[in-house]
Amino acid sequence: MSGQAEKHEFQSEAKQVLELMIHSVYSNPDIFLRELISNASDALDKLRIESLSDETLGYAQGEGKITVRLDPEKRALTVSDNGIGMSRDELISFLGTIAKSGTREFIAAMNEARGNGDLIGQFGVGFYSSFIVAGRVTVDTRKAGTEESWLWDSSGDGTFSIEPGSRDTGGTDVTLYIKERGKDDEDSPSEIKNYLSRWTLREIIKKYSDFVSYPIYLEDSSEKKDAEDAKDEPVNSMKALWIRAESDVSDDEYNEFYKHITHDWEDPMERIVYRAEGTNEFHALLYIPSRPPLDLFYREGAHGIELYIRRVFIMNDCRDLMPEYLRFVRGVVDSEDLPLNVSREILQQDSMTAMIKRGIVRKVLDTLKRMKSDRAEDYKKFWGMFGEVLKEGIVSDIKNRDAIMKLALFEASRSGETSLEDYVAGMKEGQKSIYYIAGGKSETLSNSPKLEAFSERGIDVLLLSNPIDEIWVSAVREFDSHQFASASSADVEIEGGEPSRKDGVSDEEGNDSLVSRVKESLKNIEGFADVEDVKLSSRLVGSPATFVQKGEPISPQMRNFFRSMGQNTPPERRVLEINALHPLVKKISQSDWTDEASKDWTVLLAGLASISDGEPVRNAAAFTSTLEKLLEDR
């Protein structure tokens, strides 16, 4: 290292990722080359796109290329490109830090699953994967349009150095000093091949990077200049996969392309090859991943697909072509008709964009429909990973609402996992509504006293445990002409099925006065001002009491959610329902009703109702002291 070299520390998260790279066991170390070639190809794309608005960058169409250069004597492997390059500041920030959202979560997950190299694929560490095979990496780079070149140098030990580099044209040389197995690193994974063999490299490039749209040349400094195919013939075919007939492309090729664009290490779950003809012609090659990306719920995460126009890469993360609720779909759209100089702003307003979007959304939904009917097990897995995202479409995509609702799976009190169509098919005679209960975990919901009368009659109830469910269910209101009805609503009518006992218990002796006394007492107990009414219940079987809601049902969870967002919700209007047939209630009803006893019984019933609803007891102090008092009297 020369005297001018300046030492820098990696950002702590980058350091941790590097450590994981160096010490974990990898299922496939070959991918480092794919990552470096992808970065080179991105750098060439960037230069081409920036040259459109800046002629001084001196990009000439057709000159972009990638060279993989071997120097077996020095154990050096260089991936060189004449792309955009990096300035000194960029070099320090791009290769010394990790800006990706989800990094912290990724590191935590990796630490928990030590040795599970497959997790790395979820993250896509790109450049750092060089350290799987190399003990030292240097990056010599010059930003296009500038006069300075900089050399980044690191042995992956927590620091890197920066000093003047030696490139005299724009672009980047990434040089890996390949570890010698057993010598440089005792833990060096046994899968490491001889990456200094021309033959091995050719195989890897053909396998992983054949479709890269710039020529990739392979050079070996130990061979003579005029040696067989040296330099002249690119190793890759550069054929755009999405243009080729599906029958001409192998599954392996499709899967490698998926990994190229996503940095995932695992094959996708499903692929969609689509060609639209007519006035708005385009090709699409789309994939559904076999696991969720870490940034699925980050709004600023890398969502959307890559846009090409007549085989030329235009932009990635193109959100205008795919709605938010399908943000897990990855892939490429190649338009024949959009203008090459299209910008994000133009895309947003372009009617052609909207048409492409409509076309691919329909295609994705059709594919999911087919998967649901033909590959139920895979579909369940898909739903478990992406269902929550897809459900957003019920609210946001009114045109496709029906199709999305048919794709949705739900937990139900009797049938376990069900779809809405299956639910409707299994409805009881006389049942017109689709019953649901919302708010809270599905286990809590399934034990709710509000479901007792439904269970008794053999009526299934959807357990809507996700906050998004309450949003769509209040927006949609019906499916297949059946209204959604909340089991928590004070006015729900239970249609169909036979109860095991008679409803309408108000005529029993003493019950009317029980109701009026409880109602009277509640007025004087703190925390129950919102209770509008007290009634005898026809829905309870095994529980003494429950709170139901009048008007538009909003679960307590949803209320808290809205409150935390600083939004107002309509005032709560609760009704306390009491089960006159319950032994405890019977005992209470027949006991002496002094003022003090009234208060105690009321506190007890209201508290029990809250507990069995899975909610906190609002007057916890009064409840516990009453309970203690009653137990002492025994």
Ligand code: ADP
């Ligand atoms: P990713 O490619 O996923 O962003 P990397 O760690 O592979 O992550 O690279 C980090 C950044 O470094 C890239 O986003 C890019 O800006 C820059 N970079 C890497 N390789 C090159 C290259 N060959 N030419 C120019 N910039 C590069």
